[in-house]
Amino acid sequence: MVAPAKILVVDDEEQIAQLLAGILRSDGHHAEYVTDGEAALARLREGGFDLLMTDLRMPRMDGMRLIREAKGVDPEVDALVMTAYASTDTAVSALRTGVTDYISKPFGLEQVRESIGKALRAREERRRRKEEVSATREENLRLRADQRRAYVGIVATLIEAVEAKDRFNKGHSRRVAELAVRFARHLSLPRRELDLLETGAKLHDIGKIGVPEEILNKPGKLTTEEFDVIKAHPVIGEQILRPLEFLADARPIVRHHHERWDGAGYPDGLRGAEIPRPAAILSVCDAYDALTSDRPYRSGLPAKEALAILEKGAGTQWHPDLVQQFEAL
Ligand SMILES: [Fe+2]
Known part of the structure; x- marks a missing residue:
């Protein structure tokens, strides 16, 4: 099981968006849905989302553009793409944009759960590694300060001895x-x-x-x-x-x-x-x-x-x- 996440679903077909959000909520996630890119960006600007699940083909703003702009709003948000028109081209372009996974429509529930689980675990791992790096950096700084204090202490004693x-x-x-x-x-x-x-x-x-x-x-x-x-x-x-x-x-x-x-x-x-x-x-x-x-x-x-x-x-x-x-x- 993965820890509950805050997920935003975007699909111009409202029924699909609503259904998916409902399933995610019943799985314990906090899920919301909107039906177009502009509305999605507005929600993302309010912050706190872990995952964006978006349809690719939507009027006004397509899914790829939404993901690019979403990364501009919140570089930490991960993106999953849902599409009925999967092709090598869209897959490659999706990966370049920083998409974590691909779900082809019509999707089965298990596939959705698996993709979300994968994305959230990767996210957790990334966060953990980042914390490790910053903990190591702090530890190094602390050691350096200790070393400095110890050395200055020794030298100060030596100088006092000479001065004495x-x-x-x-x-x-x-x-x-x-x-x-x-x-x-x-x-x-x-x-x-x-x-x-x-x-x-x-x-x-x-x-x-x-x-x-x-x-x-x-x-x-x-x-x-x-x-x-x-x-x-x-x-x-x-x-x-x-x-x-x-x-x-x-x-x-x-x-x-x-x-x-x-x-x-x-x-x-x-x-x-x-x-x-x-x-x-x-x-x-x-x-x-x-x-x-x-x-x-x-x-x-x-x-x-x-x-x-x-x-x-x-x-x-x-x-x-x-x-x-x-x-x-
Ligand atoms: Fe001097």
Whole structure:
């Protein structure tokens, strides 16, 4: 037995249409009938039909045209053709139009039931397969998100361990990530961008793993050579992440977090709107945390002074609108 379906019968001979609809109803289906194509399309537009059973030869609109237009109205509806004039030509053209089966007139009840059963089972199978595909896709997305979270967690721990060795950098990436999330909320960024920014913030200094500790923690002024080594960290960071396809969207943030609005930053000297926006947002948060933290050569600045420095650098070092928004935050 097949599950009950909603079926529309179309035949210009009203008695046949009525009889067929009656039989289908007694079989447990919800069946309606109309006697021409226009009326059929009007019913289909209201939606919810599984199956269209139509005569081929009808005045005004023939069955083939009705099926073509019906598919335009509801691509999911299946079509059965009933005809007294079956020929190879009509069969081929019917199949091309997406007809599921063919019933030749005069028809026996068993033939009708069999064709409907076949059409509805095929329909059920198609629906099931579609659900499977979408379930698999969701599962993949979920796995990918899990994988990403797990990896970011591991790397964040690693970065914290590296930062912990240096009392001046201790907790820097974690604080920048927290600040970036608050800033993203203030900017009303959509959830996806907020998550991306948080990930990028946690990972932004991952490249410092490749910078020797004695340079990272040097108390005095750095030589040009030492500064060049430090300046390599965004590129090293991006290279570390390169094999991880599920973090591809975070790579530009890591690479460009030291670019400057006026183009004098590194590694690529991007300027203004060329800098990816998440990287520009991060750069403000990164600077604020650096300014308010203790450094080998000075203690952390109070918020007010740090903001004054950001304001001074708005339009040269940082995105002017973002600095303004940050101050508002
Ligand atoms: Fe950095």
